[in-house]
Amino acid sequence: MPQNKTLKTIQKFRVGSCNNNTHFKNKKNNDNRIGTVRLMHDRNIHKYHFIDFIELSKKYTYLNAYMKKKKNGNFFYNFEKSIATYLLSKAILKEYYDINFYLPSYIYDKNMSLFFDTICLLSHENLEKSNSGFIKFENVTKFKHDLINAYNEHTRRIPNLVNTDVNCTINHSYISDAHDDMPNPHNDENNEINNDKFLCPCVPGRVNYIHIISDLALVEMSQVVQYEYFTNIKNNDNYVNHVNTNMRTNESIETNTKISTDASTNISNDIVLCGKHIKVLDIGVGANCIYPLLGNNVYKWSFVGVDVNLNSLKYCYINILLNNKENDILLKYQKNKNEIFTNIIQTNDLFFFSICNPPYHSLLEQVNKNPFRDLSANLSEVVFANELDDKSNEGQMDKEILDKVKLDNNKSFNDKMKHLTKEEDNFSKYNTKEKDLTQKSKHKTISYNNTNGCEGGEYSFIINMINKSSKCFYNVIWFTTLVSKYKHVKLIKNKIINSMRLYTTHKNKQVEFLNNMLKNDLHVNKDFYSFNNNTKTIPFEVYISQYRVFESYTGRITRWIVCWSYYNQQQINYLKNIIYQQRC
Template sequence: MESTEKNNLHPRNSHRSRYDFELLVQTNPKLQQFVQKVKNTDQLTIDFDNPKAVKSLNKSLLMQYYNVENWDVPEGFLCPPIPGRADYIHYIADLIKGNKAEIPTGSYVKGLDIGVGANCIYPLIGASFYNWDFVATDTNLKALKNCSTILQHNPDLGEKIALQQQLNSRFIFKDIIEPEDKFHFTMCNPPFHMSASEAKKGTTRKLNNLGLQKEAVDKTPNFGGISDELWCDGGEVKFITQMIFESAKYQQQVMWFTTLVSKNEHLKSLMKVLDKIEPTEIKVIEMKQGQKTSRILAWTFMTESRMNNGRFDEQKPSEENDF
């Protein structure tokens, strides 16, 4: 089988090569029913238009590369592409590494995932690959209950991931970050549409691009997503703006605040918001998955000296340092 590298993915991403379907079927025999040959070749693939096939592939990838068993998401919730989600985790690792020789690993590194959804993907990958600890939040109780079920099937990872419901959807960090908390990073894949109708138009456009019928919109979990995941009043600009203003209240408790930004044209207005709270440093990190380009917006209020003098020096907890 050809092993063409996806050079646009992060160098540490486990999914840079073509999917090894023979290996994945050995890991998860249930994937076999969806595997087929690419026309006129011996290469194996699945029908990526088939949501059941995509979910089975996700299960297989999580089993093979992250030791996650019995992963599943309820119908209607987002079924995310694993390679792109892994990229975000690896770029965060680069951020918190800074100019150190090694990437900080272990449970003293603590991340906060805002809007974890029902899939729990970011904490699962981060906890498995880097052994980080996570607090994962969501406003949707059903989503959190599904995450809890996944973690019950994976007790080693479950010990590293705490779930917390945000009871007030007007806030992002408030009532989540407590006075005694310290996080090396926050991360978020914000709802990017401004309304339910706009979200449905986006899904219909995706399906049409794939040659699928419009009536498939509501039946396609890999392009699915409940309202919390796909849209909010004001879209991602309003959501991230709220996140930025709130972050100023927790600038001594978080090393790096980060969020995905789906549209490049949104960066200009978000940068103006960031200027108002005067962070020490702002970074925009581009990520590419196939034809899609997204970006991570990251900001910190801490000086490089403070970050370098924290726990990152020691690779273990220290009572003498802030982090």
């Protein structure tokens, strides 16, 4: 008996000592972090190449200011200040993607501000002359070279500036005579731009978003060779046929990325469509221009970036010029902050994707509640609030009640949709209190109310985007958005499934319309696909045909990507097949 008691005591002691051991805890945390990193997308370079901060700081010496030493002698990178994130992103973008990256306010540079002031004047002139809303200039080449020189000088001086509060003052002697007609920079004391703050991205998570949605542009070679698209689609006794030409399946394709699978040593010949003919709309592109720069770098896609903040677009344009991407990335100014797609998407546009990193908060007071992180961002990047309209809300409630009656009558489809709900049970590993709260509010909407009678935040922004996407349902193949909270995923999914239920009942006109658009109105204009330029009137309601929910893992952070489309899968496959045949 005493021996058994002693043995139990020793076992308890061992367990306790192991849990209280600092080395054990650190090892466990590192294992968890590495485990989630391994869940990154297979084409994400950061899944296989862990960032070695010590080696990176040797090449990019401005990182040394935030390399700290622990008591045990190990070094770590201190993310406490926003400038640390900015400098790390700057180094990663250059090291892994050869992308030049600049944001103001972290390290203010008077010389870089000179170019910003020039772009300010040119953009105002451009917007006054044109109704297109594009931020693009014909005479930009005469000072782009000097802009790059100023940026290189700025980057060289960063190590001397990160530990001081003195603004960077660079010798202007290398500015060419071509800039004699440039406007003088405003006085720093009166320049509002000096106080602008913009969100700095974490690169591995952003590029993971790009890689995940790229799977939606994946072409299965077996279908390209063997399958005749639209052969079995029947709409009002009309068939839409498309016969494939001979495909060069064994030849290398420069404009596409081949995908290989390691599972069971099977090799897949599937490819991801690349090149500028895949056009992407970035809602809320921001000053960092991170998604267009990464998407164009990795997959050569073309982008149209949209923002409600004109200053964000101007700094975004600086990043575009620094990387010589002004022909691949275009910018548009959304003057109406209450709109998302209106005045941006034209009737003849065809985007393969729309992407969005929505504002997280509904109130300004919610920003920087985390005491361990100092978030520097523009208001429009992190806060979304829209005023309530009682009358419109009443009308919306009546419509939702009517929709619910229709859904209850559709019993057969309810049975078919049960597997969709079960499909999301793979989120069960996150079934914390948030999941229980989501189940209780399954048929309710989340409201973020304050004393001013406003609602907003991530959930409200995405629901608004879903509602407005129906107005341009044929202009975008896949609408996508990032979601930061799991409790919002289930509610957003329910919103989409409600629309899908109606799609099964009323899909005939929608399917026929989209079939006709793809067969008769689709054409190639230079390098882009678009529809014939004639206004389309839609005399019927449209509904979402399908959706996807992906999990995105980066470090200790998990995000979700929700995608929805008004096209059915056969129509999307047909379009991908056309793009593949004409581009290969």
